[in-house]
Amino acid sequence: MSSVLSSGTQPVRIEQDVVLARQVVRKAAIDCGLRLIDQTKLVTAASELARNTVVYGGGGDMDWAILEDGLRKGVRLLFRDEGPGIADLKLAMTDGWTSGGGLGLGLTGAKRLVNEFELDTAPGAGTRITITRWT
């Protein structure tokens, strides 16, 4: 079982918060000892999900935690919002599909950029996405 070394919460309400969230994640990734390439991947994934939280979820929060699991360490991020949720999960996880004006690669791209990806949503019940990147 992994233990939490440090953790915190970053509000993600407006566009500018996406930048702040990226900075928080980058700092956590550096503290955790992730390599530059893994830092970049995690920060990019966080950027996608944070923007989704703002644009589609109507704003929410990002919980971050640095984990230790035996010899490996990692950063876990939880993006949660109380928005409309995702009605068709299969469609949402299709490359190139978007309900907005984006490229439709944010959600699927974020999944490919991290080691663990967990999505918990229901129409009207908000969305919770947990991602983890290990060293």
Add this chain to the structure above:
Amino acid sequence: MSNLQAGTISAISNDQAGILGEWRSILDASSASRGVSPLELAQQTEEFLRLVIAGAADGTATGGVAGANWAEARAFLERLSRSRALLGFDSQHTASFIFSLKRPLFARVQAAYKDGDAALADQLWAVSELIDSLGMHTIQTFQKTREEVIKRQQEELLELSTPVVKLWEGVLALPMIGTLDSQRTQVVMESLLQRIVDTGSEIAIIDITGVPTVDTLVAQHLLKTVTAIRLMGADCIISGVRPQIAQTIVHLGLDLAGIVTKANLADALKLALQRSGLTVTRAV
């Protein structure tokens, strides 16, 4: 808001010199006057006290300090807090300029209503409320001025961060730095397209070395910019694609296949010169 009685106003206006003296010494003690010259402070305190008395004496208008009789006092406070904000004072110091006046005024009211308990309480309340609302007004103006300063700086930053430079005859470069949000990309795109027209350039190089994170939104902005440049008959090269960015783009599933990219600006310039039919050789 209960109005100041004539007795209170006369008690205050009869001892203006005393009030000013006490007020200034409180200001000095609390270091709220730090950075303001004694002469300036004397003028400001004197004028403000005069305006307070004038505002209170004209008790005809209603609506507290928002009324017409307080217009001059409000204008004075707006000037004051604006100048303090621009001098770099914090809101606490600016507000304590007003709040320091409370103690001297309270002392005068107390002296004037020695026997009437109810009247004393009423007038103390009136003075307190007056000073509080004047203080609030000051803080509001202060905040507004600060916000204006921040907004102006943001706009300046927006302008500053998008210099389009000419690298060679017909070759423009745009070194992008920081976060690429929609607003900034718009400014960037506009200035780049305009410079392409102005200089008749054939090749534009967008350098993203200074962009820490390339996510789908940034990529979308880049793609749109490249498309617009092509529509104008010019070519676009994106340089500064670092190894970690390249890998991230692959994992994101972004398709930049139609775009010429280079690892650094030097390579991009080399390619641009090559396309223009130029070669760089060492002078012997």
